[in-house]
Amino acid sequence: MFHGSMVALVTPMREDGSIDDDSLAGLIEFHISHGTDALVAVGTTGESATLDEKEHCALIRRVVELVDGRLPVIAGTGANATTEAISLTRCAMQAGADACLLVTPYYNKPTQEGLYLHHRAVAEAVPIPQILYNVPGRTAVDMLPETVERLSHIANIIGLKEATGDLGRLEQILDRCGGRLDLYSGDDATAREFMLRGGKGVISVTANVAPRAMREMCAAALAGDRTRAEALDAPLQALHRDLFVEANPIPVKWALYEMGLIPPGIRLPLTPLSSQYHETLRAALRQAGVLD
Structure with missing residues (x-):
């Protein structure tokens, strides 16, 4: 149902931590004009962990409204409590999102059976298409391929975001x-x-700052054109690395501020990018051709 370069959209905030609706609208137009294939709102990069449930639902509704059907909207609705994940997923469906992205429950470290039952419960409670999200580096739990296989038989579980970086894992799940x-x-x-x-x-986090380049690289890779995909990806390598010099989304929010696209706001316990990394990230942005 979804393919290509799907941006893990930041949530623009003013210095006092309030959400900046004008910058949000501008970011969405930026992505539409640069060919991004889908928006993923209120995920990890969107600081979902520091938004309360009311803000979370309101932000999903606003993104859907601003996009106005021009590209797919996938809403981050994962939580470490199954009841909360159901509530957020229902809210996203009612707001008109095209699908939901559900991170594995974090911090409480469920078993594989717990992961299966959690995601099954959300899928059975809310019929919207759902994408599983496995990122053990942030959640302290790893959804194993055998659990993914069990969940793949549930009709409205349609995809998996696999963030381990382990290409062998991809082959196992395929x-x-x-x-x-x-x-x-x-x-x-x-x-x-x-x-x-x-x-x-x-x-993608990189797609926040280099949406056209990421879209073109993804199109080449999906077409099986290795030579072109590698050539398009080469200038982005520094961004792929340096957007993680501190915890995401600290670096990418600073980069977007440096590009003049959002204010500098970020919510505690996250803090603005340390000054020691400013020139590192500027160099990566210049190498990608998105900063003079």
Whole structure:
């Protein structure tokens, strides 16, 4: 249902931490004009962990309203409480989102059976298409391929964002799930190879600042054109690395501020990018051709 360069959209904030609606609207137009294939709102990069449920739902509704059907909207609705994940997912469906992205429950470290039952409960409670999201580096739990395979038999679970960066994991899941799930990279550094090996796209941090280049690279990789995909990806390598010099979304929000696209706001406990990394990130932006 979804493919290509799907931006893990930041949530623009003023210095006092309030959400900046004007900048949000501007970012959405920026992505539409640069060919981004889909928007993923209120995920990790959108600071979902520091938004309360009312803000979370309101932001999804606003993104859907601003997009106005011009490209797909995938709403981040994961939570470490199953009841909260159901509530957020229902809210996203009512807001008109095209699908939901549900991170594995974090912090409480469920078993594989707990992961299966959690995602099954959300899928059974809310019929919207759902994409699983595995990012053990942030959640402290790893959804194993056998659990993904069990979940792939649930009709409205349609995809998996796999953010381990392990290409061997991609091959295991492809073998187990066949055509039942679309697989998306959650790791920009390995996304090109992920798509060349059968993935359908990337949910990308880099696409926030280099949307056209990421869209073109993804199109080449999905077409199986390795030479062109590698050539397009080469100038982005520094961004893939340096947008993670501190915890995401600290660097990408600073980069977008440097590009004049958003205010500098970010919510505690996250803090603005340390000054020692400013020139590193400027150099990566220049190499990608998005900053003079």
